């Protein structure tokens with residue numbers, strides 16, 4: 001079996017000091033680049049569909065393509081919904097054959113987040129699909145908040161155990177100082193909090209907003225118990241820079257659309273291979289049957 005659920009793919013990493021890279025897939029060439037890296041490094045990977053990039057009516061098309069590519073490559077991989085925000089997206093993902101879904105009700109009050117997450121867990125587990133939820137809020141790198149306000153959004157250790165017990169969720173996205181997209185401030189992760197969360201919980205912990213976070217802090221987060229790291233902006237920026245460099249330097253007629261897709265595939269592979277080393281996932285495919 002090469003297609004795994006998100007819970008299956010994360011399990012060997014829990015409390016073992018390494019993490020699986022999870023990448024948003026806005027197009028075919030990105031999926032191929034991720035799988036190229038997975039095969040080259042014998043590293044497990046998670047391919048994610050982000051609702052803002054792919055409307056729900058295309059989930060089936062996307063998943064059938066990605067599944068075929070996973071089978072062809074032989075990579076150990078899972079297919080997950082990233083930041084599902086409503087039941088329509090969750091149901092579409094379940095119906096399309098995703099092997100994991102994320103429900104992000106992190107902006108809701110604690111009890112409402114639990115209620116929404118529990119509803120999704122019940123629906124997804126009926127199909128053997130894993131669920132990730134978010135507690136605390138991982139914000140945007142473009143939002144510069146005063147430190148006390150930012151820290152008030154961090155995952156509270158005291159709430160985390162209750163949240164996991166009451167929802168039955170398989171993995172938890174934690175807010176410990178990272179943010180989505182491009183940073184306008186220097187992230188400084190709260191490792192004390194991460195260690196407390198790791199000691200409190202048995203499930204996989206997820207870090208969003210890794211792009212732009214200094215590598216030494218990411219390595220430390222992995223060491224202290226993060227098991228899934230979401231990446232998108234690092235791929236986006238590398239691909240865009242390559243395309244700008246090449247297309248701006250040469251007469252535009254020299255390029256065709258497949259050339260741009262080839263650049264995208266190659267750059268994605270490069271970024272994912274860097275992450276495989278940083279996250280310690282290189283060579284870990286052999287841990288799966």
Ligand SMILES: [Zn+2]
Pocket residue numbers: 083138180208209230
């Ligand atoms: Zn995220």
